[in-house]
Amino acid sequence: MKRKQNVRTVSNYQSELTEAVHCRTNTTTPVLDVRVHPASKAAPHTGPIPLVCVPAVSMPNAAGLVFYDAEGAAALDDLDALQRSLAAVLSAYPQLAGRLRLTQPGDEGRPYTKRYKRTWMSYGQADDPGMRFTVVDDARSLAEILPSPLEGHSGIYQLEAVYDLSLGPELSKPIDAPGRGDGGDGATAGVKITRFTDGAALCFASSHALFDAGALGTFLHDWTAVHAEIAAGKTPTLPSRPFDTDALDALAAGDLDADAADPALVETEAALDVFRYDSWARDPTGKDNPPAPLDAALVPPAEVDALDAAAGRPRGTPPPWHTASGAKPLTYGLEFSADDVRRIHKTTLAGSDSFVSPQDAFAAHIFRLIARARQHSPETQLDFEVACDDRRRFDPPLPETAPGCFNVCLGFNVRAGDVLAPTGGVVAAQRVRSAIEGVTSERLAAWLHRRAHDLDPTREWIVFPGNTTVCSTNWARSALYDADFGAGRPCYVHNLVHGFGGYLVIARKAVPRGEQGSKWFEPGVFVALWLEEEAMGRLIADPELRG
Known part of the structure; x- marks a missing residue:
């Protein structure tokens, strides 16, 4: 793909950025906004998230964004096939279709899991929000989004356009954030595909308490593998990706339920x-x-x-x-x-x-x-x-x-x-x-x-x-x-x-x-x-x- 050379200097960077943000508000057209659920429904589960994940609860969502040139983006045209393969791989990740909440009076569990501001997850329920799957068309080209050279500095690029949060799916805010009742409708994970004139971007995002950067990559790798098997007419082989709080918390030392730390x-x-x-x-x-x-x-x-x-x-x-x-x-x-x-x-x-x-x-x-x-x-x-x-x-x-x-x-x-x-x-x-x-x-x-x-x-x-x-x-x-x-x-x-x-x-x-x-x-x-x-x-x- 031949890329247009959008050159900016340090001095005019801020003014051009302001103009770009103002002008891009009407470049997209909604195509699809649905919820995808696991093809095989998980047994109902409600319980605490692992201790190792608790510090990430208040962090912004983890989000990986991948761009494809025109040739690579052709594989994203069949939206029905993408939803089928996504539903299949979600069977190995049911927590991504569920909810996160703070512990509540009446929750049954060990004392340490019910302390102040501890996070619980539920999935396999009738009211699971599912994973958000959104598609939009964007009138811009990839060249207007991807890193562009900075004049007079070899190997230096300006990146503001590519760090556009609207390229990611709208999800629930962190569970302790003010005004959490937002447009995410409870979804803790989602996919957004933005189709440009000469390529596409796919963003997978999740609550940071569920996924870090490594897990983002593993999930997307698993999804593409399942997608390839379905496209070849095969029954997909699902990965084993257990998210077991009891097993992970067993890695902790000492008495977790004691009144004070050792x-x-x-x-x-x-x-x-x-x-x-x-x-x-x-x-x-x-x-x-x-x-x-x-x-x-x-x-x-x-x-x-x-x-x-x-x-x-x-x-x-x-x-x-x-x-x-x-x-x-x-x-x-x-x-x-x-x-x-x-x-x-x-x-x-x-x-x-x-x-x-x-x-x-x-x-x-x-x-x-x-x-x-x-x-x-x-x-x-x-x-x-x-x-x-x-x-x-x-x-x-x-x-x-x-x-x-x-x-x-x-x-x-x-x-x-x-x-x-x-x-x-x-x-x-x-x-x-x-x-x-x-x-x-x-x-x-x-x-x-x-x-x-x-x-x-x-x-x-x-x-x-x-x-x-x-x-x-x-x-x-x-x-x-x-x-x-x-x-x-x-x-x-x-x-x-x-x-x-x-x-x-x-x-x-x-x-x-x-x-x-x-x-x-x-x-x-x-x-x-x-x-x-x-x-x-x-x-x-x-x-x-x-x-």
Whole structure:
């Protein structure tokens, strides 16, 4: 597919974005909006979601968006066939057609599953909402949506058009969000197909409590496999994807129903490199506290205030409110070749006295670039965070295909001066490696124990979106890249999310047809980065951008 060259400069980016948002409101025509239910109805089920998924309840929906060129999009024309195969694969994922709710008086279950703000799921019921399946036609071409080159900067792209939340299905809001009674009609998962003039986009989204990025890719891979078998006239072979709360919660250590957490397990859990910003904590000097509206809201809820008082109202580290910024970040894509990644890794290894992986070195390289671009003073403490898939780190290990949310966002502080020094890439890479190797089955079991005893599962924040924070997630190994409905793989893959300044997604360059390469960074890497405007300008001009 030959792509139109939509070139934008940094200076005219914001004005063109405003115009584009205004003009795109009338480009779509509704085609279909239905609910799809499992072909084989599951036995009625009502019960708690696994502890490992509870922290994700308040997060925005997980959403994977794949684009197909005109040839690949032809496989999405038969909407009846897509619905049949979707219904078939939902038989292996009945929770995606069900509901999520907060625990209610009268729920039958163990005490820890009925504590404040615990989430329950139900499916196999007569009133299941089903999975939302939406199709629209869009008068735009793919060239108007996909990343477009930034003038004067080779391998740099502007991405705002592709991060359009209207490309995703409308679903229920997180269960504790204000005004949850929205147009999602209770649906916790959905598919939206947008048919452009020369291609198509397919977005699969789910409540983050049910799916993380890895599970998104597995589901789409399972769907395309079932779709291919049905298209070939075969009876589809359904995958085994159990989502068993009892089995997953059995991985937790200690007594989950006790009145308080085990102090020894709390100490074990504290060894994990994870930020635990306490939203109930306040700066005793009064200089670094939340603004007035939040100050009144971020307090112990009435339902648990007595328990908090009985425990002596212990408080942790307050969020660094002074780093918060209301400035809207730019969203750019940074392209790196496989040779760039190899060179960055080789340089990092040469300066390190311990093992670091290519992924450690590459994430550290981006961290350092952002620190340079933000021009931090040497004594500034920086928050670096890396999302880590922990499926294989439990005892016993879980399959990589397990549905649910198993991401733990690892975090650690680094002094800016240490990262800005010539050896800063090595320092950051070693800290990334140390954090990952610190995720042991013993600490994860203790982490689950703490989740069972949280007074409020939304109290602690593992990420604070301030101007000293960099948060990285890696989609390069996602099965989304293999989502072939019969006419080719996607030509572009990304997660549909509104990031904050300092948030980045490391992705793999998509190859619709032909060889992709065996390494996660082959044939190349594409980094989606959100960053403050002035810092972004400095970053893309950095002579060390590609190592």
